[in-house]
Amino acid sequence: MSRTHAVLWVVVGLAAAGALCGAVWAWLAPPIHGVVALTRSNERVKAYLGNEADHFFTAAALLVGLLAVLVVVAAVAVWQWRRHRGPVMMAALCLGSVAASAAAVGVGAALVRWRYGHIDVATVPVSEQNRVHYVTEAPAVFFGHTPLQVALTLLFPAAVAAIVYVLAAVSTSRDDLGGWPPVEPAAPVTGRTVTEVDAPPVAPSSPSP
Template identity: 65%
Template sequence: MTAATHPPRTSAIRAALTVVVGLALAGALVGALWAWLAPPVKGVVALTRAGDKIKAHIGMEADNWFTSAFLMVGLLSVLAVIAAVAVWQWKTHRGPVLAAALAAGSLLAAASAAGIGALVAHLRYGAVDIAGAPVSEQQRVHYITEAPSVFFGHSPLQIAVSLLVPAAVAATVYLLAAVACPRDDLGAWPPVEYPGSPTGRIGTAVSVPAAAPAPPSP
């Protein structure tokens, strides 16, 4: 692999900002796509004999909570892999600055995808009003459709893990590309040449002087 032959046209800071902003916008598109693909959760609001209103899911519909959250993580992981490969192609800026920008951008992409996805899903399916459900003694069951879930749960740890997974995937892919690169400078600018670097020669003829004859023994 050869090193970059020309200096970059943009500064390292501008390159990092480009990666972060680009991933944030891509995350918003992923959130909109998720809201269109994620399956909703169908259920009922029922009136009990005691007069209380309860919510229940129909059949295996409760599994869609996991399916929708896993779909979000999967889409963001795919985005992270594509982003890592694309950022690696920015040869002149390869290094820790773009690696950090890639991880931060992937985290921001996950946050924007979750926010946009939840907003679009809420606008599409609305909120479930259990207290205002039209159930009565004559009709004790009211069918509802709930918006899919962005996260696997509502605890801070579950939300943090869901947001950090894409950043970890992007950083891992970029790290693997860096490890596989034969150059210590990753081919970035400015190139670094080492004295012990390969010269491309197949062989070198070296003339060795003949050994001096040993003195005669007394």
């Protein structure tokens, strides 16, 4: 298999695994239970029950944890591909990790939206006769909605994968990273005359009288 095909396999494989990771997250992530109430001034307010608001953090941390496990396993597996060890494969691993994060976020967000729906406070059925309505909100895939928080969520798995791959590289004593086929270092040129095996070295003769 050529190097280009190997890179494509890594990127596409990680993206597919990320989508599966997002589906698993959508099944495991805890929803957030809350209530929409109508105040005496006929204003709608939304509040969360107990410590249910903590589930926003728990769900986002769960997704990052699943992605971290995925990229660690992927980095170890890619390192075992001895024929293609090197910086190109590390770049493919990082790119694939970002693709896996994006796929997990997209699939996970779509599935929880389909499962729990979207809460529009203005359309919640509360009235003067029924002032309280309990709701269930979908978990969040990000810790926040600022560009920095979104970028960190997408790039963190790539950083983890790069660290694992670099640690494997620095622990290898060979200059070719233990790749296959092995690259043996060339023998140094000393300028000395090579003699046959078991033949005694030729000593310099004395000058003729």
